[in-house]
Amino acid sequence: MKKWIVVMLPLIGSYANALQLPMHTQSLSYQTNSGAAPEGFYNHDMHINWHKEPDVSNMGFYAQFYFTFQAGTGGYTGLQQDRVDGKKAIFSIWDVGNQKTALPVASNCKRFGHEGTGTSCILPFQWKAGHEYKMRVWRISGNTNGSSEKWGGWAIDYATGEETLIGVIEVNNSSGYSGYGGLTGSTISTVEFYGANTAATNAITCSTMPYFGVTWNGPFSNNASRTPDSVVNKYITSIGTPCQNNVNSVANAPFTATTETGANIHAVVPENTNLWKKYNLQSYREVDCLYNWAEQFMPAAFNQAQFKQRRISRSLFGYYYRDYRNDGAGHALISDTVSNRLFMGKVGGEMEDLGDLKSWKQQSGCRS
Template identity: 40%
Template sequence: MKKVFLSLFAAVASLASQAQPMAVPIHTQIAEHYFEDQSPASMMEVDVNWETAPATGWGSYAQFYTRFQAGERSGAYMGLQQDDRDGKKIIFSMWDASASHKVRPYALPHCQRFSHEGNGAMCIMKFQWKPGVKYKLVMGIIPAKTGDVGFTRWGGWLVDSAGVETFIGGYEVPDYNGLKGVGGLLPANILMVMEYYLAPSNVQCSSLPQQSLTWSGLRVNGSRAPKNVYARYQTFLSDCVYSEYVRSYSKGSDSITQTTNVLNAPRANEGAFLWTSSVTPVPTTPTTPAPTPTTPVVTTPSGDKMSAAFRQQVVCTYGRVIRHFKDHFAAALPIREYVSDITYQIGYPEDQWGKNGSLVAALAYVHSEGQMTVVWADGTRQNFGPIGDWISAAGC
């Protein structure tokens, strides 16, 4: 196979396998990465190892998601997937920047346009990935060809542990709003996501299968490493708490493991959920001790008198989640039309905050009005709305 990926290196979102509506993810874990250097990138890569794949016909997905300079609606994601419908596969997808600036997929049999989860293009190919094997996922710019005008070529690759490369697919991405090929990839909040989909309609938290996967080696343009990682748990199952638990880790964290087990967060007992998220720090030299993961600084375990900077971090985290739902899933989430608010909570690791974590904030989001209210542990409230300007009001 021609080493396109190597020349790229030197030069330097769940979709069904058919274009049809599909169940919104019902159970999701997210690791959100932040970089000190925010300059746009022409390449991103990350390693993924699905140590324990669920033994079920449900759909399971490990995805790596990022955005372009052009904004929230333009972005890309890729990853490993399996389901009862067509087995194991690898995916590389991109959203359009606008209705008049559509991503054009390469003329490959497994690449096509989609319109059921926003609008864009996807390349999905069957691939017998193996549990317990590390794979590198890469997305980046493909060198231009003679005659290329008004667009940039982007490609996606999978590289196995032996260095064998698989070209997943490519796209011609139009220039938009003064940005060539919608600009570079933003290292602002890169997401690593583990989710279930296509589950039975009567599934409950207590019947979720066990699985475990590890992300590591996230790099931008081959070298930049993330400043820190925020790990989140989310679920939309009726017998689960509608909650989000955020754990923060300091610079030097290189890998994060996402695991689900049975008995995840039943509504009657929030602390009983057996989800875990752990980070393995990487030492700077073989003889230097690994840095110790840290949590945001608050003055008391109960969470009162938190710094303004930390409160802003919490609000911005909430805001990104809701804005993502609004942009990509609103039409597919009729439950939001009947549930007046959704409550999120934030907790901390057991070693510092006790077995069940410490509640520091709760969020109420009224879907019909686009209003967001954060209720802090000290009883104070912050209101944001309408949806068009609460992000800017929070200073994100």
């Protein structure tokens, strides 16, 4: 009998630290308060870029963006992959309370009853690692009799502008709002492992779990006219096994954050850090205001209309730029945040110094 106990102890120990799935390895909590109106937002866009193709032999991977409504409930959208259903895009909205308030409109949208109730739309979608996708949530319209509203979810290839409608969900008037009201400024991005109860899956621990890296850009609201104010990282999410020593999140540019999870990843940035605190976000908003002004008064050079999707500003090596160059036409606006100079980037790659950035902000009315 003692011999059997000795043999079994290592086996028990090998599963003692097995991952409890589904598991949110870490999350980023965003607040968008600047420019918020009483009616809320009609749109959120979160840009997602997977760093590499996941190993789905033992579990599924999900990069998820969670949003909330004024009516007090929420929804989520994102990109998934597992070995059973392959790659897909998801858009879901929960019911309000115990009422059946989120209803499917598109044929690929179905009611769900696990982890709450609501409607979920799932669509096969062959996303690619290293490619940027804009996950869009947008209020479409109200019902003709005023009893509900419709919301759509899209996966958009940012490079080509190609749009893929994931689904449409109708939400009944709830909590005194038309539909669910507008979107609030509180959103979350998270990475999730999920999978079947198999021996191989159960043998995975924090120290052996696979790599999962995602770069998040946003969320941008009301067709990218509003930018977020803060993002705070969380390594203990209360969903699944906490592996707080094998995760890390970092921001290398304003309005962008990177999350990484895996056996060889180590927490460098402490939990509950405002990752954008080191940036003067108001200064970047003033630059965005300047770029919007240039689009309005100099559309021949800075033309958003030539693109299927609105161009957003980017950061690279101390430059904050918006690129309007396309098919041999247009220019880029480039702000040097170190020297505080404004440049115009030409099609051939040349840069023309337009002068003092602060003066341009004042001239455009973007800074008093």
